[in-house]
Amino acid sequence: KRNQIRDLSIAGLILVDGIFFGIAMLLAYYVRIQSGWFDEWLIQSSHEFSDYAGHFSFGGLLYIALATYRGMYLDTSLFRIRAILPGLLKISVYWFVIYLFISLVFKFDPPISRLYVLGVALFSVPCLLIPRIFYSMALRRSRWGPLLRQKIIIVGYSSELEQLIEFIRLDPQLPYDVAGWIPIVEGENESNFGEVSCLGLLKDLEDVIDSVGPDIIILADMAVGSEKVDFLVNLCGREGIDFKLSNNLFPVFSSGLRVQTISGVPLFGIEELAIEKWYNRILKRSMDIVGAVAGITLSAPFILAFSWLVYRESPGPVFYRQVRSGRWGESFEIIKIRSMHVDAEKDGVGWSTKYDNRRLKIGGFMRKWNIDELPQFWNVLKGEMSLVGPRPERPELIKEFKYQIKLYNIRHGVKPGLTGWAQVNGWRGDTDLSERVRHDLYYMENWSIWTDLQIMLMTMYRFKNAA
Secondary structure (H helix, E strand, O other), rough: OOOHHHHHHHHHHHHHHHHHHHHHHHHHHHHHHHHOOOOOOOOHHHHOHHHHHHHHHHHHHHHHHHHHHHHOHHHHHHHOOHHHHHHHHHHHHHHHHHHHHHHHHHHHOOOOOHHHHHHHHHHHHHHHHHHHHHHHHHHHHHHHHHHHHHEEEEEOOOOOHHHHHHHHOOOOOOOEEEEEEEEOOOOOOOOOOOOOOEEOHHHHHHHHHHHHHHOEEEOOOHOOHHHHHHHHHHHHHHHOOOEEEEEEEOOOOOOEEEEEOOOEEEEEEEEHHHHHHHHHHHHHOOOOOHHHHHHHHHHHHHHHHHHHHHHHHHOOOOOEEEEOOOOOHHHHEEEEEOOOOOOOOOOOOOOOOOOOOOOOOOOHHHHHOOOHHHHOOOOOHHOOOOOOOOOOHHHHHHHHHHOOOOOOHHHHHOEEEEEEEHOOOOOOOOHHHHHHHHHHHHHHHOOOOOHHHHHHHOOOOOOOOEE
C-alpha cells in the first residue's frame, strides 16, 4: 500500500509541475509574441499559437526529464520544502541552456525566440514554487503523510545516531520515522536513545520486522562482529529492507565515500570532494575574482568613511594586519579596518567578546555589520582567501586547536573565506569550536556554487554573535 501511495504522490507532483510549467510557457509566449511589448526594438514575430505547440510539448518533456534527473521526484523529497527553491533555480538554468543549445543545433522550424526561452526559464520558478510548497504541505498533513515516511530500526548505539534521531524528531520535513532500536548485547542500557523505545533483542529481530515493517535498518556499531553483520545483511536482503551503516569508520565527508577496485579487490574509502575537483576550483576562483573586483569597487567609499571615523576616535594605523593560516597552513596577512585600540593585544592574543573594553565605539557597529572585513576583498583578489569558506585562524591558536578539537585541521583543506556556513549560523567569535568545525566540514562536503551564493546572501541579514 505504501508503494502505491508513494507512486500516486509522485505522479501527482509530476502533474502539478506539468500544469504550472505549461502556464510558464504560455506566459512567456504571451509576453514575447502576443503582447507587442518588444515590437519597437525586436523583430516582430508572427508565429501563431499552433506554431509553438511542438515547442511547448518538447519544452515540458525536457523540464520533467531534468527535474527527474535532479531528484525532484524522489519520495524522500516530497516533504522537503527548503529544497524546492534551490532545486527549481538549478533546473531553470539547466533547461534554458540545454533547450537553447538544442534549438540552435537542430534549427527548430518554426525558429524559436530566444527571449521566449529566457522568459520560460524565468517564469517557471515562481509558477512552480508556490504550487509545489502547497502540495508538499498538504501531502505532509494528509492521512497519507505517515505512510510516506520511511520507518527506521536502529541496531546498536552510537552518539551520531542519537543526534540523527533528534534531527528527525525536530524536523517534520524529513520523511523518516524512527520506530525503535535493538541493543546488540543483552542488558545494554536501553535508555541511550531517550524517547525511542527498545523493540527487543537482536535474536528477536525477525519477529520485530514482521510486527513493525521497517523500510531501513541502520547498524550503529561495527563492533557487533562479522557473523552478526552477515546475518543483518542477509536478513535485510531477504525482506527487501535497506541496510545502512552508521558513519563511525569515516566520521567526515561521507559523500566522498566510494568503492575502488584495485586488481579485482574492492577498497572502501574517501575520494575527491566536489569542491576539490579542478573544474570546480576554476569556477569558484572565477567567482572570487568577479566578486572581489565588485566588492572593492562598491566598498571603497565605506572603507574610506569608516577609516576616517576610526582615526578620529583612535589616532594611528586605520588598517589592521594579522597573520592567519590559509589553505593547508600557508600563512598570509589578513587586512581589516581596525576596530580596537592600537595596543589591544599588548597582553596577548585573544578573541573579541560582546562587551570587550578594548573595542572602539565605532568598532562594535563595524563588527556587527561586517564592515571591518571589507578590506579582505583584496585578500580574495590575491588568491589568499575565497569569498566563502571557513574563517581563517591564527597559527598560534591552530597549534593548540588541532590537538584539542577533533578533525579541526581538516577545515584547512580549502581556502578560508570572507564569510562561511559557520558564521551565518552564529558560530563565530567566542563560541563552541566543535560546532564551528562541524559547520565548516558540512560546507566542504556539500559545496556547490549555489551554496556559496546562498551563504553570501545570508551574510547580508544573519548577524548572530557578531562581536
